[in-house]
Amino acid sequence: MQKFFLLFFLTQLNSLVSAAELHIELHTQDNQAMPNAVIYLTPTKALSPSTPHSVAIMDQIDRQFSPHILVVQKDSQIRFPNSDSIKHHVYSFSPAKTFELQLYRGLDANPLLFSKTGIVELGCNIHDWMLGYVLVVDTPYFAKTNRQGQTQFDLVEGEYRLNIWHPRIKANSKNLEQIIVVNGDTSLHFQLDQALLPDVNQYEAVPADVNDYE
Amino acid sequence: MKKVLALFAASFAFTSGLQAAEINVLVQANYVNADQQASWYAGDTGILAYSHSGANIQQAVLDVSDSFSSGLSYEVVANYYPLGEQNIGLSQALLSYKPLSQDTVRWRARAGLFYPAMSLENTAQGWLSPYSYTQSAINSWLGEELRIAGLEMTLFSPGRVRNSAFSWELHGGLFKGNDPMGAMLTWRGFAMHDRQSLYNEQIPMAAYPSVTGAYRLNHPAYVEPFHEFDGRLGFYVGAHLEYYKQSSVRYYYYDNQADPNQLNAQRIYGWRTRFHSLAMQHQFSANTRAVAQWMSGDTVMGKRYVAADFDAWYILLSHTLGPHRLSARFDKFEVTEDDVFPWDWNDSHGEALTLAWRYDFNAQWQFGLEQHFNRNYAASRLSLKQDPQIEQQQSMAVLQYRWSY
Numbered sequence: 001m002q003k004f005f006l007l008f009f010l011t012q013l014n015s016l017v018s019a020a021e022l023h024i025e026l027h028t029q030d031n032q033a034m035p036n037a038v039i040y041l042t043p044t045k046a047l048s049p050s051t052p053h054s055v056a057i058m059d060q061i062d063r064q065f066s067p068h069i070l071v072v073q074k075d076s077q078i079r080f081p082n083s084d085s086i087k088h089h090v091y092s093f094s095p096a097k098t099f100e101l102q103l104y105r106g107l108d109a110n111p112l113l114f115s116k117t118g119i120v121e122l123g124c125n126i127h128d129w130m131l132g133y134v135l136v137v138d139t140p141y142f143a144k145t146n147r148q149g150q151t152q153f154d155l156v157e158g159e160y161r162l163n164i165w166h167p168r169i170k171a172n173s174k175n176l177e178q179i180i181v182v183n184g185d186t187s188l189h190f191q192l193d194q195a196l197l198p199d200v201n202q203y204e205a206v207p208a209d210v211n212d213y214e
Numbered sequence: 215m216k217k218v219l220a221l222f223a224a225s226f227a228f229t230s231g232l233q234a235a236e237i238n239v240l241v242q243a244n245y246v247n248a249d250q251q252a253s254w255y256a257g258d259t260g261i262l263a264y265s266h267s268g269a270n271i272q273q274a275v276l277d278v279s280d281s282f283s284s285g286l287s288y289e290v291v292a293n294y295y296p297l298g299e300q301n302i303g304l305s306q307a308l309l310s311y312k313p314l315s316q317d318t319v320r321w322r323a324r325a326g327l328f329y330p331a332m333s334l335e336n337t338a339q340g341w342l343s344p345y346s347y348t349q350s351a352i353n354s355w356l357g358e359e360l361r362i363a364g365l366e367m368t369l370f371s372p373g374r375v376r377n378s379a380f381s382w383e384l385h386g387g388l389f390k391g392n393d394p395m396g397a398m399l400t401w402r403g404f405a406m407h408d409r410q411s412l413y414n415e416q417i418p419m420a421a422y423p424s425v426t427g428a429y430r431l432n433h434p435a436y437v438e439p440f441h442e443f444d445g446r447l448g449f450y451v452g453a454h455l456e457y458y459k460q461s462s463v464r465y466y467y468y469d470n471q472a473d474p475n476q477l478n479a480q481r482i483y484g485w486r487t488r489f490h491s492l493a494m495q496h497q498f499s500a501n502t503r504a505v506a507q508w509m510s511g512d513t514v515m516g517k518r519y520v521a522a523d524f525d526a527w528y529i530l531l532s533h534t535l536g537p538h539r540l541s542a543r544f545d546k547f548e549v550t551e552d553d554v555f556p557w558d559w560n561d562s563h564g565e566a567l568t569l570a571w572r573y574d575f576n577a578q579w580q581f582g583l584e585q586h587f588n589r590n591y592a593a594s595r596l597s598l599k600q601d602p603q604i605e606q607q608q609s610m611a612v613l614q615y616r617w618s619y
Contacts, residue, residue, distance in 0.1 A: 085577065085618070087236065089281065093316040100283055100314060104234065105618075125285065125314055128372035128381070129459060203374050205500075206459045 018157040023187040026149045026164065029195050033149030037166040038071050038135050040142035044159045044179065050140060052076045055111050058122070058132060060088050060103065063206055065122055065132025069167075071142045077111040078134065089125040096120050096136055119165070129203045135165060157182050168196040235280040237619040238339055242272040244347070247609040254402055254419045255297055257435065259595050261564065261588065262348070262608050263297060263407035271296050272347065272612060273408065275340040285313040291340050295409055299436070303412025305341065305361075318376050324366045327413055329356070330387060330450055332466040334495045334505050335530065341410060345505075345541035346570040347612055348586045350528040351404035352491070352509050352547075358411050359398055359439040360468070364389025364448075373456070385452035385466075390442045393472035396485035396513030397437040400522045401425055403562030403592045404547035414440055422594050424558040431519060431558065433481050443476035443484045464493045474514050487513040489524070505530040514553075521553040522560050537574040542567070545588075559597060564590025580614040 022041075026034040052073045059066045061083045072078060082088055082103040091100040096118030101109050114120070114136045124130040135142075141160075143151040164176045173194045180188065245268070252258035252265035264270070274294035281287030291306040308326030315321075329341055333353050338344040341357065349357070366387040373381040398405075402419050411417060419425075421435040448470040456462040468491070472484035489511025497503045506529040514521040526547035533540050544567055551560035566588035574580050586608045595602045 087281070089283075091314050093314075102281065102283055104236070123316075123375075125312060126281075128370070129374050131374050198377050198379075200374060200377055200379060200458075202379065202458045202460070 020155055020157050020182050021185045022153045022155055022182050023185075024145070024151050024153075024162075025187070025189045026145050027189070027191045029192050031191070033145075033147065034166070034169075034192065035145055035147045035149055036069060037145045037149070037164055037169065038069060038142060039145065039151055040071065040135075040137045040139055040163050040165075041153060041155065041160040041180075042137070042139040042141070042163070043156075044161055047139070052140070055079050057081065058134065059083050060090070060124070060130075063124075063127045063130060064204055065130060067132075068204065069133045069135065069144065071135045071137060071144065072114055073140050073142070074117050074136055074138045075113065075115050076136070077113050079111040080109055082107070087126065088130075090122055091125055092120050092122050094118065094120040097134070100125075129206065131203065133167060137163075155182050157184070162188075164190065168199065170194050170197060235278055238275075238277040238279075239617045240273060240275040240277075240340060240342070240614065242274075242347070242612050242614045243269065244272040244610050244612040245269050249606040249608050251604055251606055254398075254405070254417070257418060257420050259402070259420050259592060259598065259600060260604075260606060261403065261405040261590055261592075262586070262606055263405070263409050264608065273340070273342065273614075275342070277339055286311050293340070293410065293412060295412070297409055298412075298415070299418060300412050300415045303415060305410045305412055307413075316375075319369060319371045322368045322370065324368075325364070327361060327363050328366070329360070330362060330366070330385065330452060330466060330468070331454070332356070332452060332464055332468075332491045332493060333507065334462065334464065334493045335507065335528075342408065344539070344572075345530055345532050346543060346568050347408055347582065347584050347610055348406050348568050348608065349408050350507065350526075350530070350543060351406055351545045351564075351566065352507050352526045352528060354406050354408070355399055355404055355526075358405070358407075358409070358417065359392075359395045359437075361392060361411070361413065361440055362387055362389045362450075363391045363413075363440070370454075373458070379458055381454075381456040383452075383454040385450075385454075387450045387452075389448045389450075389470075391440045392448055392470050393441050393443045393476070393484040394437055394482050395439050395470055395472075396487035396522075397483070397515070398439070399524060400485075400513055400515075400520055400549060400551075400560050401594060403549050403560075403590070403594075404524075404526060404564065406545065406566055406568070406586065406588065411439060414438070420594075420598060422558075423597050424555070424594070430555075431481075431516075433483070438480075438482055441478065441482060443478060444473035446471045446473060448472070459497070461496045462494070464491075466491045468511075474516055483515045483519075485513050485515045485520075487511065501534045503532050505532070512552075518552075518554045520551075520555070520558060520560065522549050522551045524549045539570075539572045539574075541570045541572075551593075559593035562590065562592040562594070564588055566590075578616055580616075582610075582612045582614070584608075584610040584612070586610075 055077045088103040096116045097120045120134040122132040248264040251260035253260045256265040276292045279289040308328040312322035370383040450468040452466040469488040476484040493507040508527040528545040530543035548563040570584040572582035
């Protein structure tokens with residue numbers, strides 16, 4: 001029994017000692033804060049497998065996907081409700097998850113399982129301007145940068161593979177994937193080496209009085 | 215017993231099919247303070263549809279639609295109008311096909327009875343206007359005399375898939391029918407209303423002596439705009455360009471290719487009608503927009519027995535303030551005759567101002583008020599010993615109920 005307590009104490013101590021905060025700041029090539037970019041950290045040593053239990057939500061509100069970018073851990077379930085009073089026809093051709101869903105108004109479709117990592121690009125066959133992303137990652141450590149281009153993680157010290165993703169970041173930009181070592185509280189700053197792809201975010205601002213028959 | 219079971223199974227399949235269908239019902243009840251000049255529905259020459267003050271069902275629309283994962287969908291729009299010769303019928307019935315695609319240039323198609331998407335005013339369900347009750351001269355006429363019974367193919371490229379602010383669409387349509395289109399426009403002139411013609415409907419008009427006289431054109435005092443007389447295909451082409459969802463431009467060219475020398479036993483003629491339509495919309499802010507449309511064309515019947523050029527435009531401003539929508543539209547329209555018979559007077563022109571306020575109580579109920587003024591001239595009134603130049607006014611209060619299943 002004593003042995004067990006000792007072990008328990010040591011484990012707790014160990015985890016207390018090795019916990020660290022990681023601050024990340026991301027800037028564009030022209031030194032602007034880069035908001036809404038996905039940062040995810042995969043431990044280079046294998047994690048004990050964890051299956052996500054909660055069901056994530058990708059909603060359709062005012063003829064837009066909400067959120068625009070949803071990050072989930074592999075093997076997550078995602079529910080696609082329809083908060084609009086009209087019908088949507090959601091689809092994806094992405095290899096990570098190919099599907100189509102007829103979202104009748106007021107009807108709730110069953111959640112879908114996302115069991116492959118990768119980028120899933122969502123469209124609506126009725127509203128061609130609708131575009132959304134699901135990024136499926138093989139780690140529980142993921143976040144999106146805030147307006148200041150910042151985010152933070154509470155992590156166990158160690159070595160991680162850090163990835164940065166956003167639809168406007170060119171895939172051939174440097175340093176989108178790199179190995180970092182977290183040893184005590186750490187602050188990292190990254191700057192993109194290439195200009196962003198064109199900003200077409202105005203598609204997210206469909207005026208409230210645009211009619212569905214236009 | 216087997217038959218009964220089969221019938222039961224079939225009816226179950228039908229109802230479960232309908233369960234997935236979307237059913238939209240819209241009813242507008244109004245009180246109209248009508249102008250004293252009676253309308254073509256009363257065999258007279260006014261250009262507003264109502265001839266008497268009173269309460270009416272203005273619109274009663276049943277819209278049934280469904281879509282399938284294959285990209286196939288259908289829509290049927292049935293209307294009830296107390297006004298007019300035929301009270302119940304279809305205004306649209308079409309099948310659409312829009313396959314799922316990840317290409318930057320995609321295609322889709324429509325077949326059946328429908329409107330080309332040339333109006334940026336008639337964007338509410340059932341081809342109604344979300345702005346005013348009395349529609350622009352251009353779209354009142356299109357709702358009255360134009361309907362495509364045919365096939366439309368569209369190539370389109372949504373800007374978002376190309377990371378571009380611009381989206382475009384190219385439309386091409388082929389159709390049968392619609393040969394007598396242009397008759398109402400020429401003889402009565404442009405009018406302003408929201409009474410869409412039902413398929414194969416007869417539209418009455420005043421008995422102009424030059425039209426109905428036995429030794430004149432000997433044409434009935436009505437028009438049936440959807441006939442096919444000559445077996446020729448009509449066509450239209452259209453192009454849309456859109457900047458985000460903020461600005462859009464739509465150009466169409468329509469030609470019914472009717473043989474103007476064909477006529478049926480009722481002595482209804484084919485009218486060769488061609489026109490250009492250019493529609494624009496700009497969103498100044500999330501709540502304020504301008505919509506405009508310009509149209510120019512010509513029509514000819516017989517060996518230039520009746521021929522006319524027509525031009526019209528409108529500009530509409532609309533502003534939403536929470537549940538309120540305020541709209542104002544100015545219309546100008548003109549028909550100029552250019553034919554061989556000096557005794558058939560078809561020049562007409564006019565201008566109009568329409569002001570509307572619509573208030574949404576909730577998703578089901580809406581209330582609105584509209585005031586309309588026009589000043590218009592029709593030379594054909596002289597043949598009925600009327601003053602060719604008149605001014606008309608119409609006030610309207612409308613309660614609208616929408617129900618969706």
